[in-house]
Amino acid sequence: MSEVLLEATNMKMQFGGLCAVDGFNLTLRSGELVGLIGPNGAGKTTCFNCLTSVYKPTEGVVKIRSVDTKRLRPWQISKLGMTRTFQNIRLFRDLSVLDNVIVAGLQHTRHSLLDSALRTPRHFIEEARLKERALELLAIFNLQDKAHLQSGGLPYGEQRRLEIVRALATEPRLILLDEPAAGMNHSETEELMKTIAKIRKDFHLAVLLIEHDMKLVMGICERIIVLDHGVIIAEGTPSEIQSNPTVIAAYLGTED
Amino acid sequence: MTTEDRVARFKSLGSIPAPMAAIVLLSLVGVLLDTSANPYTQFVMLLILTNVVLATSLNLVNGFTGQFSLGHAGFMAVGAYTSAWLVTRPELSGMPDLVKFLILPIAGGALAAVAGLIVGLPSLRLRGDYLAIVTLGFGEIIRVVLLNSEAVGGARGLYGIPSAQAVPELGLSPFSAQFLVASVWSVITFVVLWRIVHSAKGRAFLSVREDEIAAEAMGINITQIKVRAFVISAFFAGVGGSLFAHSVKYLNPSTFTFTKSVDIIIMIVLGGMGSFTGAVIAAAIITVLPEMVLRELQQLTGVDLRMVIYSLLLILFMILRPSGILGTREAPELWRSLRDFFQRRSVSEKPQ
Numbered sequence: 001m002s003e004v005l006l007e008a009t010n011m012k013m014q015f016g017g018l019c020a021v022d023g024f025n026l027t028l029r030s031g032e033l034v035g036l037i038g039p040n041g042a043g044k045t046t047c048f049n050c051l052t053s054v055y056k057p058t059e060g061v062v063k064i065r066s067v068d069t070k071r072l073r074p075w076q077i078s079k080l081g082m083t084r085t086f087q088n089i090r091l092f093r094d095l096s097v098l099d100n101v102i103v104a105g106l107q108h109t110r111h112s113l114l115d116s117a118l119r120t121p122r123h124f125i126e127e128a129r130l131k132e133r134a135l136e137l138l139a140i141f142n143l144q145d146k147a148h149l150q151s152g153g154l155p156y157g158e159q160r161r162l163e164i165v166r167a168l169a170t171e172p173r174l175i176l177l178d179e180p181a182a183g184m185n186h187s188e189t190e191e192l193m194k195t196i197a198k199i200r201k202d203f204h205l206a207v208l209l210i211e212h213d214m215k216l217v218m219g220i221c222e223r224i225i226v227l228d229h230g231v232i233i234a235e236g237t238p239s240e241i242q243s244n245p246t247v248i249a250a251y252l253g254t255e256d
Numbered sequence: 257m258t259t260e261d262r263v264a265r266f267k268s269l270g271s272i273p274a275p276m277a278a279i280v281l282l283s284l285v286g287v288l289l290d291t292s293a294n295p296y297t298q299f300v301m302l303l304i305l306t307n308v309v310l311a312t313s314l315n316l317v318n319g320f321t322g323q324f325s326l327g328h329a330g331f332m333a334v335g336a337y338t339s340a341w342l343v344t345r346p347e348l349s350g351m352p353d354l355v356k357f358l359i360l361p362i363a364g365g366a367l368a369a370v371a372g373l374i375v376g377l378p379s380l381r382l383r384g385d386y387l388a389i390v391t392l393g394f395g396e397i398i399r400v401v402l403l404n405s406e407a408v409g410g411a412r413g414l415y416g417i418p419s420a421q422a423v424p425e426l427g428l429s430p431f432s433a434q435f436l437v438a439s440v441w442s443v444i445t446f447v448v449l450w451r452i453v454h455s456a457k458g459r460a461f462l463s464v465r466e467d468e469i470a471a472e473a474m475g476i477n478i479t480q481i482k483v484r485a486f487v488i489s490a491f492f493a494g495v496g497g498s499l500f501a502h503s504v505k506y507l508n509p510s511t512f513t514f515t516k517s518v519d520i521i522i523m524i525v526l527g528g529m530g531s532f533t534g535a536v537i538a539a540a541i542i543t544v545l546p547e548m549v550l551r552e553l554q555q556l557t558g559v560d561l562r563m564v565i566y567s568l569l570l571i572l573f574m575i576l577r578p579s580g581i582l583g584t585r586e587a588p589e590l591w592r593s594l595r596d597f598f599q600r601r602s603v604s605e606k607p608q
Contacts, residue, residue, distance in 0.1 A: 052473060078475035086473075092466035094584065095459065102456045103463045107475035109456070113484065116455035117448045119271035121264035123455065128260070130456050170475050 002029045003065070005174045005206050006051065006082065011060035013043075013050050013230075020046040021230045024060070026208075030173060033200060033207045035221035037214075037241075039251060043230040044210045045087055048176050051208075052084055053077050065173070079107060081173035085163040085180060087210070093152030097143060097162060100151050101134035104169035134169060140202075141165050141195070157188050161195070168199060174206040175199075181213045189213055193220055218242065226250065275447045279440055286435030287427075298431050300547045302503040305438040306496050307539040309445045311523040312532055313492030318521065319529035319584075320453050321485040322465025324388040327375060328493050329516035330395030333509070334371050335364030335494025336501040337408050340417045343502070354428075357420040357437045357502065364498035365491040371398070372490025376483040395517055403509040413508030417501055438499050445492045450532055452488070461485055465530075522566060526573055528580030533587040538580070 004027055011024040021043045028034060036044050049055045051062055053074045062069045064080045072080075083104075092100050111126040138144045141161050146154065151162060160180060167175055177196070181189045193216055200207055211217045217224060218238040226234040226241060228250040234241055241247055257265075282305075289298055310332060317325045339360045342348065348356055375394045379387050403411055420433035428436060452458045463471040464481050472478050501507055523542045527534030546562045554560050573580070582590065 054469065054473075073477075073479075074469075074472040075475050075477045078473060083475075084473055086470065090467045090470035090473075092463045092470065094466055095462055099459050099462075103459045103471070103476065104474040106456060106460055111457070113452060113457045116457045117452050119268055119451055121261065121268040124264035124267045125260060127456050128264075166474060 002031060004028070005030050005065055006208070007061075007063040008051060009061045009063075011047075011050055011057045011062060013046055013055055014058040019230055021050060021057075021227075024050075024227075024230075024232060026225065028174065028206055028208060030206050031200075031204065033196075033209070033220060033222050035209045035211060035217040035224040036227060037211065037217055037224060038227035042227040044227055045178060046230075047227070048084060048178055048210065051176065052082065078170050078172075081171070082176070083167045083170045083172040083174075084176035085160075085167050085178055087178040087182065089156075089159050089163055091151045091159055091162060091166070093150070095151060096148050097138065097151045097154065098131070098134055098147040100162060100166050101137055101169045102130055104166045105130050105133055105171075108171060137165050137169055156183060160184070160192075164195070164199070168203060172203075172205065174208070176208045176210075178210045179212065180209070181211055181216050189216055192216070196220060271451075275443050278443045278447075282439035282443065283432070283436045286432040286439060289435065290429050290432045295431075298435075299503065300544060302435060302438055302499075303547070304540050304543045305435075305442045306499045306503055307520070307523065307543045308442045308536050309492055309496035309499060310520050311527065311535040311539040312446055312449050313489045313496065314520050315524045315527075315530070315532060315535045316449055316453070316461070316492075317485050317489045319524055319531070319535075320458075320465060321461045321482060323482060323485065324384060325391045325486070325489070326388045326514070326517050326521070327391035327393075327395035327398075328489075328520045329512040329514070330391075330398040331368040331371055331490040331493035332497035332500065332516070333395075333398050333402060333512035334368040334490075335361070335497030336507055336512075337402060337414070337497075338367045338494070339364040339498035340414050340501040340507055341408060343418055353421045354423050354426075354433055354436070357434070358440060360502070361437075361441050361495040361498040364501075365494035368494025368497065369487045369491040372487045372493075373483065375490075376486030379486075380479050380482050392514060392517070395512070395514065399509050399512050402512070409507075411509065413506065414501075415506045417505045417507065419502040419505055434502060438503065441495050441499055445495060446532060446536070449488075449492070453532070462530075522570060524580075525570065526580055528582035528584060530584040531580070531582040531586055533585070533590065534580055534582035537582070 006026065006028040008024055008026040011021060012019065013021040024047055036047065038044055046055065050057045053069050053072050064077065064082050067080055069077060092103065109126045109130055111122045115123040135144055135147060138147055141164070143158065143162060143165060146158070151159065154162060164180065181192050184192060196207060197220060199205055209217065209221065221238060224236065224238055224241045225232055226247050233250055234244045234247050236244070289301055310328065314325065314328045317323050342360060342363055343356070375391060379390045382390055402408060408414055420430060420437055422428060422430050423433050453461065460471070460476050460481050463474070463476055464478050468478050519542065523538045524535050526542065527536070527538030550562050550565060
């Protein structure tokens with residue numbers, strides 16, 4: 001069996017009287033591609049926020065590569081090899097495309113702020129490497145020509161793509177994608193599906209995907225988890241999910 | 257040694273001449289001012305350099321890291337009093353005079369940096385207005401402590417603070433020696449802060465300003481970044497305070513009120529939050545304006561209109577140019593756009 005990257009056991013998130021996520025269980029192994037779906041307000045993004053320590057789960061344990069994340073801050077989660085993109089794009093809008101990627105690569109550099117302040121040789125070596133790596137990544141996603149443009153001014157689809165590039169620059173083992181296809185048209189979604197398959201293969205990544213676009217989810221996910229009102233109501237392969245009566249009821253309602 | 261190492265070493269050495277040249281150039285300006293300007297103008301020139309240090313250092317926190325600090329005068333006071341107190345110590349009397357005055361800002365800066373750490377740590381959980389209030393309170397605490405410390409003169413303050421002596425071996429008069437000290441430190445401040453911000457490491461400060469949640473998700477320790485911003489900024493505020501003490505030669509707690517912090521904030525708001533060039537330009541304008549222009553106006557009208565004009569200026573700027581004189585642009589970009597502008601004009605003027 002391959003290595004377990006992410007393990008959530010009985011995770012619960014309560015906001016006052018509202019139980020946004022209740023009893024969430026998930027085991028994600030390296031190389032897997034899992035979809036997390038559910039109607040609006042089902043608690044999918046809350047799940048992501050709990051897994052990445054943006055929220056502290058009220059109950060339950062989250063382990064990333066066997067490390068309990070209870071006392072970890074989100075930046076430490078990133079160091080463990082898990083990263084994410086955001087549903088409402090959160091680029092560093094005033095920074096250039098290149099700088100967005102460079103910032104994400106910083107955790108793998110060995111020079112200090114003092115090196116940069118004094119412009120020591122180490123500063124130049126590390127910055128050159130960082131820049132080179134960032135440009136390589138941008139080139140994979142056809143963004144290299146836009147490296148010096150302000151990221152906030154990119155077209156929507158490219159901003160989404162840049163978010164993925166930025167996440168990859170942290171050199172993750174596992175990436176959480178929060179509605180990467182939101183607001184994309186048919187051909188863009190098609191393109192995105194290829195991209196996800198590609199990064200998964202080229203970077204040996206495990207992917208956890210929140211998505212509303214059923215064609216995308218059913219097309220690429222091996223396993224799907226369905227969430228409704230904070231509770232997992234079904235789990236299985238795409239074909240199992242498509243014929244599951246509970247899932248259909250959650251999305252479309254029951255007859256009576 | 258690999259080629260990569262050699263290139264890096266070469267680049268590293270290549271980063272030395274420019275600041276050196278800037279210091280030499282500024283010192284020459286000092287020598288020139290010494291022979292041609294009256295003592296009052298000379299004093300204002302020293303103040304400009306001091307304010308450049310203060311404005312650029314505050315810009316790191318307020319402009320680049322996106323935190324709102326209102327306590328810069330407090331850090332400045334720590335540096336000023338430390339320096340003024342140390343300069344008369346008999347233990348330091350053996351040191352060559354110019355060396356002593358070049359080193360004193362480090363002492364002032366170091367203590368201010370400690371103060372920056374003390375404020376930085378608890379304020380990290382706070383954002384926006386709340387952080388502003390804490391830093392404001394901190395600045396006031398420093399002032400009140402100084403007001404009640406008899407060791408540094410209490411409410412009377414410290415006067416007769418020595419400033420740099422003439423160095424005949426280098427052909428420096430007292431003023432040009434003090435101007436040299438101020439030049440060295442304003443160049444160091446500018447260059448260090450510029451290099452921090454214009455490096456990959458420094459982009460982390462900007463990422464915190466842009467989006468804290470995203471920065472944290474990308475592995476940036478935002479707590480550490482904010483503390484660093486506060487400590488570095490406070491260090492250079494202390495340096496600025498030290499320069500201030502030896503330029504003005506008189507310190508009083510009432511100099512370091514909330515208004516002083518606001519003065520510095522006005523400099524960076526007018527210059528452009530997130531532009532060092534803008535901060536320098538605005539620091540010069542804001543220093544010269546009240547001292548030279550508004551003083552004349554006051555003598556003419558008999559009322560002190562300084563604060564009125566400040567406020568009007570600020571209101572006008574917020575309406576007409578909310579991003580300040582330069583926004584986030586720096587000198588090189590300015591140069592490029594000017595060049596493009598003139599090139600375009602010369603092209604369009606060509607006969608068809």
